[in-house]
Amino acid sequence: MTAKKRVLMIVGDFVEDYEAMVPYQMLVMLEHDVVTVCPGKAAGDTVMTAIHDFEGHQTYTEKPGHRFAITGDFASIVPADFDALIIPGGRAPEYLRLDEKVLAMVRHFAETNKPIAAVCHGPQLLVAAGVLENRQCSSYPAVAPEITAAGGTYMQPGPGLDTAHVEGNLVTAPAWPAHPAWIREFHRLLIS
Template sequence: MARVLVLAGDAAEELDSMYPVFRLREGGHEAVVAAPTSRAIKLVVHDFEPEWDAYTEKPGHTLPVDLAFADVDPEGFDGLVIPGGRAPEYIRTDPDVARIVRHFFERGLPVGTICHGPQVPAALGLLKGRTTAAFPPLKVDMELAGATFVDAPDVVDGAMVSCRGWPDLPEWSRAFMDVLEKSQVPA
C-alpha cells in the first residue's frame, strides 16, 4: 500500500480532487489531503456550457484536510497528486509546497498533475525538459516553463503523469495507478 499526498486548497476543482482520493483508496492506497491549514477546504465545480467561451465555476462540496502544508513530512509519502482548479494558482507560492513538491521530483517519485495542477511544478522550474499535459489554455505557460505540451488525457513522463482536466480522469487514473504501483515493487 502506498501513501499518496494530495496538495489542494480552497477553489480546487471538485472532480480533480475527489476522484483521485477515492480512486487511490479504492486501489488499497492511503490518500492524505494537505492544504494551507487543516480546516476542510471548499471545492468548486467547473463546467463547460455552450453559451460561454470559458468554463464556469460553481460552489462544490467540502473536502476534509488531514494536514497543513507546514506539517507535511514528504519522507512519509510514496507519491503526490496536485489537482486543478484555482488552488494551484496560489498554493504554488507557499514555501512548504515548494519544499514538498521538490522532494518528489528530486527523488523521481510518482507525481500526478490534473488540469491546472502543473502550474505548481512549472512555477518551481521543475518542468524544464519534461513533457506534460495541462488545461489546454495553459499550453503557452507550460512551454514558457520549459516543458513540451501534449494535448492528451494521460501523458506519462517518467514518474510524472498529467492530464488536461476532469474529463480525462479515467485515463489519467489508470496511468497514475500503474506508475504508482510499479514504483512500489522492490528493486
C-alpha cells in the same frame, strides 16, 4: 491486492471538486493511504471546492462545490514519508504556487523521481517549482503558455479532454474528463 502506497494530495480553497474528490476516492478504493493537506490548515479542517463544467462557452463555467476534508497537518508533513504526489486543478494552484513550502514539496517528489500526478491547472505548481524543463506535460489548454515558458513541452490533449500523458514519473491530464486514463496511469506507476 496491490501494495498500499502513501500518497500526498496538495489542495486549497476552490480546488476543482471532481479533481480532488474523485481521485481521492479512487485511490482509497484501491487501498492507498491518501493524505490531503493545505497550507494554513490541519487535519479536520476543510477547503471549499468549485465545480468547473464545459457548457459550450469560450471557457469553463464555475459553480460552488462541496467541502473537502483535510486529513493531514500541513505544517508537520514530511514529503519523504510519502510514495507519490497528486496535484488537483481548479483555482487553488494559482495561489498555492506562491507558497515556498508547497514548491519545496513538489521539488522533493521530482528530485527523488517519485510518481507525480497533476491535472488541469495543477501543472502550475510544477511550473512554479521549476521541475518542467525538458519535460512533457499535459494540462488545461490555458496553462500551455506557462509550460512552454518553463522549458517544458506542452502535450496537446484530444478534443474530449479525456487523455493522460505519461513521461517517466510524471502523469498529467487536461481536466476531470481524463480521470479514468489519468488515475489508471498514476496507479500503474504507484504499483510498479
